[in-house]
Amino acid sequence: GAGVSQSPRYKVAKRGQDVALRCDPISGHVSLFWYQQALGQGPEFLTYFQNEAQLDKSGLPSDRFFAERPEGSVSTLKIQRTQQEDSAVYLCASSARVIHRGVSSYNEQFFGPGTRLTVL
């Protein structure tokens, strides 16, 4: 389909391993968000891209978390030296950003199915 896709859907890592999570947004969507959803909680913002520019990374919990979107489409969230507290579902969302009369407005964010990361 033409929705947001994420891979892998499930990832089990040993503590200390590096992981890379991939997001394929809807084609043509300018905005891309990463969210972290701990068990039993709502998603929490991690970082935001507008095309290839990472404009907000205020939600990244530590410098072990790194995200990139080099060509303004596919994005990768990398977690280095994983810890048990990193276990969560990582959601990617994309949206088409609209500017009307010089004012930004935000269209609906479409979410992918998420990657469930378990760190042992």
Next chain:
Amino acid sequence: GQQLNQSPQSMFIQEGEDVSMNCTSSSIFNTWLWYKQDPGEGPVLLIALYKAGELTSNGRLTAQFGITRKDSFLNISASIPSDVGIYFCAGQLRAGGTSYGKLTFGQGTILTVHP
């Protein structure tokens, strides 16, 4: 990180009953949204509210944007088994600034519908 205060945490109801859940925030948002998340899937948008005091319906769903811009509620009428899932409220700051449209979510309401 900040999360909105959503209640109740869970609800167990009979098919056909009405459901109400609400969300409050200590800060103002100028857009409120309600999402539903099924197991193994990402959240799906149900209703979006853009104006304080706005009351919006989508089929059996009705949501309102509080006058203070710090709260919202969602009602589901005549519940059916496929309403089962987790419902999240989310606040968003629109139009400029540095929010870029990021969403701040509540903790979720788990809805179980008994046939």
